[in-house]
Amino acid sequence: MSNKAKIAVLVSGGGTNLQALIDAQGQGILKNGSIELVVSNNANAYALTRAQNAGIQTACILKREYADQAAFEQAIKDVLAQHGIDLIVLAGFMAILSEDFTSAYPKRIINVHPSLIPSFCGKGFYGLRVHEAALEKGVKVTGATVHFVNEIPDGGEIILQKAVEVQEGDTPEVLQKRVMEQAEWKLLPAAVELVSKKIVKE
Numbered sequence: 001m002s003n004k005a006k007i008a009v010l011v012s013g014g015g016t017n018l019q020a021l022i023d024a025q026g027q028g029i030l031k032n033g034s035i036e037l038v039v040s041n042n043a044n045a046y047a048l049t050r051a052q053n054a055g056i057q058t059a060c061i062l063k064r065e066y067a068d069q070a071a072f073e074q075a076i077k078d079v080l081a082q083h084g085i086d087l088i089v090l091a092g093f094m095a096i097l098s099e100d101f102t103s104a105y106p107k108r109i110i111n112v113h114p115s116l117i118p119s120f121c122g123k124g125f126y127g128l129r130v131h132e133a134a135l136e137k138g139v140k141v142t143g144a145t146v147h148f149v150n151e152i153p154d155g156g157e158i159i160l161q162k163a164v165e166v167q168e169g170d171t172p173e174v175l176q177k178r179v180m181e182q183a184e185w186k187l188l189p190a191a192v193e194l195v196s197k198k199i200v201k202e
């Protein structure tokens with residue numbers, strides 16, 4: 001393959017990680033990949049506005065509009081194929097994808113998770129809940145992980161990981177913001193560039 005890896009970013013919410021990728025592309029940090037498409041499973045996701053502001057095409061695929069998980073996933077696959085996508089980035093995408101989906105894109109789906117995997121990950125650990133669990137446990141160090149996605153939730157090979165200190169008096173919201181600022185928003189663009197570079201060389 002030559003030129004740039006075509007990237008789709010899958011989102012559900014605010015899209016600050018999507019924004020970090022858009023900014024990284026603007027700054028030339030992401031240079032071997034190009035964000036071609038943003039797919040949301042939530043019509044009200046602010047991430048869609050971020051994509052539109054950046055001139056990136058969007059697709060909204062709502063699970064309730066499909067008969068079952070397989071039909072929902074097929075709709076995602078169809079839009080990815082229409083855009084010739086090489087790399088799928090889950091950036092705050094709050095839906096579980098089945099093995100049927102993940103096995104169709106081996107080492108071509110990556111996810112950002114707001115903890116140091118294997119801590120505070122897997123089923124039920126997403127968004128603020130991850131930080132609530134970390135504070136409940138009393139860990140002094142947490143962080144973020146970018147990993148390949150396989151059939152095990154948060155179980156794929158780790159690409160990059162960064163530690164962030166927990167501070168006295170942290171609330172889940174305060175800790176979430178620190179983990180995003182110090183880890184996720186840097187780690188995700190760096191990992192996407194790493195994987196894009198590999199894809200381009202193939």
Ligand code: GAR
Pocket residue numbers: 012013014015016017018047091092093112113114125126127130180184
């Ligand atoms: C981020 O903290 C991301 O790591 C987390 O949701 C947040 C989405 O924020 N993802 C998960 O918990 C996945 N298991 P964003 O929409 O502002 O990027």
